[in-house]
Amino acid sequence: MSGNGAGTPRRRRLSRSGDFKRAYREGSSKATRYLVLYRFDRRADDDSEIRLGVSVSKKLGDAVTRNRVKRVLKEAFWAQVDPESVDQDFVLVARSGIGEVIENEGLSGAEGCVAEVLKLGEGGKRST
Numbered sequence: 001m002s003g004n005g006a007g008t009p010r011r012r013r014l015s016r017s018g019d020f021k022r023a024y025r026e027g028s029s030k031a032t033r034y035l036v037l038y039r040f041d042r043r044a045d046d047d048s049e050i051r052l053g054v055s056v057s058k059k060l061g062d063a064v065t066r067n068r069v070k071r072v073l074k075e076a077f078w079a080q081v082d083p084e085s086v087d088q089d090f091v092l093v094a095r096s097g098i099g100e101v102i103e104n105e106g107l108s109g110a111e112g113c114v115a116e117v118l119k120l121g122e123g124g125k126r127s128t
Contacts, residue, residue, distance in 0.1 A: 012049050012050065012051050012052060012083075013051060013052065013053065014051045014052060014053030014089060014091060015053070019051075019053065019089070020053055020055065020091060022040060023038040023040045023053065023089065023090075023091040024038060024091075026040050026041070027039055027040030027091070028040070028121070030117055030120040030121040031095075031117070031120075032113065032116050032117045032120065033095065033097065034094070034095050034097050034098040034101060034113045035073075035092055035093065035094060035095060035098065035113050035114065035116075035117045036092070036093040036095065036117070037090060037091070037092055037093075037117040037118065037120070037121045038090065038091040038092075038093070039088045039089075039090055039121055040088060040089055040090075040091075041087075041088055042087060042088060042089055049083055050081075050083050050086055050087070050088065050089055050090070051089045051090070052074060052077055052078075052089070052090050052091070052092065053089075053090070053091040053092070054070045054073050054074055054091070054092045054093075054094070055091060055092070055093045055094065056069050056070050056073075056094040057094070057096075059096060060094060060096065060098070060099045061099055065099055068102065069094055069098060069099055069102055070094075072102050072106075072107055072110045073092055073094065073098075073110055073114065075107060075110075076107060076110040076111040076113070076114040077090070077092060077114050079111060080111065080114050080115055080118055081118070092114070092117075098110075098113065101113060
């Protein structure tokens with residue numbers, strides 16, 4: 001099963017509000033102009049794959065716009081991160097302006113934004 005886009009297995013998603021609250025409370029954050037990345041350690045008894053949650057405010061636009069932003073950010077994230085090289089869960093929070101980047105530059109613009117915030121947070125692919 002592919003880990004990209006809409007076909008992302010449900011187990012790789014953060015969906016409960018408690019998980020998001022835990023990320024904000026216990027996680028470390030790094031921010032760029034368009035994104036905030038929270039990384040947080042997984043529970044000791046959790047042996048599932050890493051998970052990603054995406055938060056997009058209603059200020060970014062209507063439901064169609066917000067869902068497109070979430071979908072593109074998820075795809076950009078999974079293109080950048082090697083699930084085998086990290087053992088943390090992540091939350092991406094979209095900031096205002098990311099909608100325009102995605103509208104103008106598409107997936108490549110989103111990948112650039114995600115790569116920038118991952119670099120600050122030392123996440124993603126690691127060379128050995």
